Amino acid sequence: MGNSKLYKGSLNTIILKLLEEQGKMYGYEITQKVKELTKGELKITEGALYPALHKLEAEGLLDVEVAKVDNRLRKYYKLTEQGEKETINRLAELEDFIRSMQHLVNPDWSIT
């Protein structure tokens, strides 16, 4: 895994972005999806994922749905209306952050 500290602050944004793309997802699916997208570079630990999901849920950004799958109950998360707006804000913030970091580490580089 890469430098986990660099990813840590962006965990909530990563979750929101994934849910925006996928509609609804469950915890295990999120860990696997992130692993797949980053080719194993970023592994979201279970101990960090669920607290993040529960926090976003308590903030009213996520809504939950439960379905019976394979003898067990599965809890799905999806964005609320407020969550959709917040995702746009947080992605914009993250992009600004990336742009500023790029300026700092490589002043000649720019993203359009």
Add this chain to the structure above:
Amino acid sequence: MKLSKDQIQELYAFTRKHYVEHYDLQTELVDHLANGIEAQWEEQPERTFKDACLREFRKFGIGGFEKVIRKRQNAMSRKYWKIILRFYAEYFRLPKILLTLGLTVVLAPVFTLIPLAYRYESIIGLYFALVLGLFYIQFKNRANNELEMVKYGKKWVLKDQIYTYGNVVMIVNLVPITLNFRYFRNNIPMDHMPVLLAFAFLTVAICILSYVTFYIIPQKAEELLAETYPEYNMAP
């Protein structure tokens, strides 16, 4: 290969053994462990259920489920206070605001009927009496909640918050304790009308907070639980 019903029940027992006492969190962790075990079986079908389960559990780190449990409590506590604020906001519409102000204005002169020498102590006494009353209701209802838990075999984080009343009684208890400090006793002029108005307002505010947490929210408990936990009414 998929997990059987019995193995799912074993996973519930496993989470309970690792101090996850609330059904809502157990359910989520059981599904997580089950997915992990099934993924392992795809690669190594000969691996035993117990071994696969422990491997999955170890991914939660050295503290096991401890961090997830703690953070879940915090998140639910935040959600509970949001619910209280929502009810407060609903409560404080214009007629109720007028009622609250009216009660404050009526109560302040009532305090003047108490002889000045005993006024401060009487008000503190009033608050302590209120705290005792709230403690009594809390203990009585907590027992009912535990009985229900035994009957249905499930605990819910939010339900616990509702029937321990978000520890409002502890917060209310701080008021008379703080007022009992000698500094406040000696320096608050109990013959000034603005001071009495402030005490009257504080009394009314405490009564409304108690009314919302001890009466209104428990009345809506089932509705709030169903809204928070989609599995609440479908749990086997």
